Amino acid sequence: MDHLLGEATRSAGDAELIARAASGDRAAFTELVERHRAAVHRYARSLTKNDADAEDALQRTFLAVWRSAATFRGPASARSWLFTVARNAALRQARPRREDATEPEALAELGARAGWGTDSPHALLEGAEVRARLGAALARLDADDREVIVLRDLEGLSGDEASSVLGLSLSALKSRLHRARLRLMASLQEEIR
Amino acid sequence: MKLDREVAGLTCARVLEHLPDFIDGRLAPAERASVEAHLAGCDVCERFGGSYGAVVAALRRELGTPEPLSRDVEQRLAQALGAPASDDP
Ligand SMILES: [Zn+2]
Numbered sequence: 001m002d003h004l005l006g007e008a009t010r011s012a013g014d015a016e017l018i019a020r021a022a023s024g025d026r027a028a029f030t031e032l033v034e035r036h037r038a039a040v041h042r043y044a045r046s047l048t049k050n051d052a053d054a055e056d057a058l059q060r061t062f063l064a065v066w067r068s069a070a071t072f073r074g075p076a077s078a079r080s081w082l083f084t085v086a087r088n089a090a091l092r093q094a095r096p097r098r099e100d101a102t103e104p105e106a107l108a109e110l111g112a113r114a115g116w117g118t119d120s121p122h123a124l125l126e127g128a129e130v131r132a133r134l135g136a137a138l139a140r141l142d143a144d145d146r147e148v149i150v151l152r153d154l155e156g157l158s159g160d161e162a163s164s165v166l167g168l169s170l171s172a173l174k175s176r177l178h179r180a181r182l183r184l185m186a187s188l189q190e191e192i193r
Numbered sequence: 194m195k196l197d198r199e200v201a202g203l204t205c206a207r208v209l210e211h212l213p214d215f216i217d218g219r220l221a222p223a224e225r226a227s228v229e230a231h232l233a234g235c236d237v238c239e240r241f242g243g244s245y246g247a248v249v250a251a252l253r254r255e256l257g258t259p260e261p262l263s264r265d266v267e268q269r270l271a272q273a274l275g276a277p278a279s280d281d282p
Contacts, residue, residue, distance in 0.1 A: 029274075062273075
């Protein structure tokens with residue numbers, strides 16, 4: 001449909017596209033979908049058990065965006081709003097979240113599992129298929145750990161944006177991200193041994 | 194090897210805690226200077242910090258761009274949204 005979209009639509013910012021979608025502009029909505037569908041799908045997939053649920057969440061995300069575009073309030077980040085909608089859609093059918101009743105693992109222990117104190121933590125990224133190994137390690141994490149890495153390290157959301165999507169304080173977000181990265185390193189580490 | 198070892202006035206445990214802000218360049222100048230001094234004198238943290246930063250950079254580099262949707266998923270999405278798939282005439 002590219003030829004139907006004016007240059008103005010393709011160069012518009014997300015917030016502007018959402019505002020235009022709110023007033024019924026289908027082309028603006030289509031551009032928004034095309035711009036973000038792959039990222040929203042990946043984020044949904046990080047939260048759901050299977051591809052079918054992720055696809056369902058993807059569809060419901062953009063339906064909700066179309067219906068509730070008028071409720072978006074700039075200048076909040078359009079991406080964090082989009083990911084928040086996606087999160088709600090994905091978690092509706094996702095597994096129950098991990099209970100946080102257990103004592104959080106001490107940072108020192110996590111660090112040790114992640115390779116602190118070993119001779120060659122650099123070996124984590126050596127060898128072939130780095131992309132595949134990172135993807136596999138990410139897939140082995142708990143959903144909580146995976147989603148914070150997807151939002152911050154893969155999608156590049158700022159700390160403020162990610163904390164707003166996850167409903168966490170900035171300091172809680174930072175701590176979750178740090179622990180998630182250490183668990184990812186531990187997972188890469190175990191694979192090498 | 195213990196994380197309570199102190200080098201340049203900081204324990205390894207503190208350095209581990211500071212790593213995310215350190216690699217993001219978000220530490221205050223004084224804190225940054227003491228982490229740098231610790232890393233200069235502590236091989237273990239220097240190696241681990243390098244590895245941590247490399248993994249974070251690799252995540253973005255290797256996985257930063259999501260795979261495009263398959264044609265099927267794309268079509269079903271367009272259908273659900275009540276519009277033709279993007280490449281349809
Ligand atoms: Zn140290």
